[in-house]
Amino acid sequence: MIQTKITEMFDIEYPIICGAMMWICKPELCAAISNAGGMGNITAAIYKTEDEFRGALRKTRELTDKPFTVNITLLPSINITPEHHKMYLTVCAEEKVPALEISGAPIDKACGMEYIDMLKKAGVKLFHKVGSVRHAIHAEKAGYDGIFAAGIEEGGHPLNDDVTTMLLTPRIVESVNIPVVTTGGIANGKTMAAALMLGADAVMMASRFMATQECDIHANIKDELVKRQERDTTLICKSVNLQGRALINQTTQSVLDVEREGGGLEKIIPLITGDQCLKAWETGDVDIAPMMVGQSIGLIHEVLTCKELLASMAADAEAEIGKLHKKLIA
Template sequence: MRTRFTEAFGVEHPIVQGGMMWVGRAELVAAVANAGALGFITALTQPTPEDLVREIARTRELTDKPFGVNLTILPSITPPPYAEYRQAIIESGIKIVETAGSNPVDHLPFFKDAGIKVIHKCTSVRHAVKAERVGVDAVSIDGFECAGHPGEDDVPGLVLIPAATRRLQIPVIASGGIADARGLVAALALGADGVNMGTRFMCTVESPVAHAVKEQIVANSELDTKLIFRTLHNTARVAANAVSAEVVEIESRGAEFKDIQHLVAGARGRKVFEDGDLDAGIWTAGQCQGLIDDIPTVADLVERMVTEAESIIAGRLTSFLDDAAVRA
């Protein structure tokens, strides 16, 4: 399945494993790369830029295929040393970067000078158009169904993807709500050049999260997420559990961030992924968990998606044309 995305980024399949905090580590990223898709190490999962350099080297020991690094840029009282992480990426010889969060314009000249292609993750058409204008090579457009931060416009992928692709000239990666071949085919039909999956890749054998988390994703339906930080205009979609329910309840009474800060601390979410204590903190999951019913290897997942997508296109969709021809 060749698309503008596979051609431009040198991968076999139009499937991306985007950056995920505490999840985008060497074992998963290398497995994605070896399966012919594009995986991203999450830079800020590594405590220091030096640790990121080591994680990149560790990934290279596991694969000789292309992979990238995600650098999420967010406002913070004490921001990470973004310039140092950026330099670690460049000096490690990475050729693909996924940016997310704030506008990447300050980082683009450095990446471009190093011959690095940049995919920027957006949650709205206006931000995607701006990203194209400042010079990114592709955008990943996140529909409202996604895990993590879907923006504040609440536009689902069925509308957001074609709304973006009709405005942009660069490749578009569809993200949010995609977990199988049907989502891949639908995204291509809507004008995208590939798909990005987070929750689905989190629920694979090579994913570094606790097995209890994977089992819970399989058990959950599309209804088992919560939207937190809505009243703070920083909406995030997370898995439904005791902590996210408490956050929503506190917000419903009117709250400032300090009122829920102890519940949403990143260290608590990390404990969920590492220890498998599902109520230790909040953890991200998308609505597509309702479409996930197994924990395959990455290789099996990618092969299944591509094979089934080709079957849908050549079989079910083509049959509509054949039937129309017969009726004519």
């Protein structure tokens, strides 16, 4: 058994956490991951009203009695307003969720220090997903309980600093005194063992959970992730300061064409709307949306249950660490 500050903090079996995924991280998948020994994720932006969001949290608790995390992304959005952000934080405090994955701006700057105080008083553990040492240091000073160190390999929106997981994790570990979780490029036991060797207390992954039986997306998407390799992602929206890593397909090519021609955000937005992503997950059309996946897709070789995935990752990580130990004493 691998025991870390994270497994002790949340009393979970494996130091494996699911990252946010729009339209995917709902109660059923969240509970499946938590019941398998990790920590599932509820992505708040899926829910537009307080009743819907609170209902999702309560449904998750009906499906599992294990800890889970909630993602709240504090960035400008067409459909999600600053009022939504404050509502999500308030409901999480009222429902006493185990942990928050905060992406984008830190809570104190986006909503005010009073929201951090409210959440900590409710016993909610706060983690900020960052791509730089300076942001990790700020999070610790603001009172966060841990850091998600997001390398440039990750899907979604890695920081423009473009620092890789191999360097970012140890730099943040040596710079803060709170637990660090590695995300970006993690998909199997070998990469999990590597993250632990770099000083992380757990790993976070999202793309790998898409290729699980419990993930409610079309089988075509899962098959595509198994087929694609690590070279099959690209960075989009760099020109509008909204850098994202997504699967290479017709939509991402169109976005890159707009950027090369000097087109601004108003021309890009219709190509990257969340509605298009939802349509892709439902229909299995791999070309109609910017599917935000990481380079770790090169390590996805089969579709497993969440239980099979987490158990095999932990066993493989232990085996890899054992191999290293043997090399050291040889």
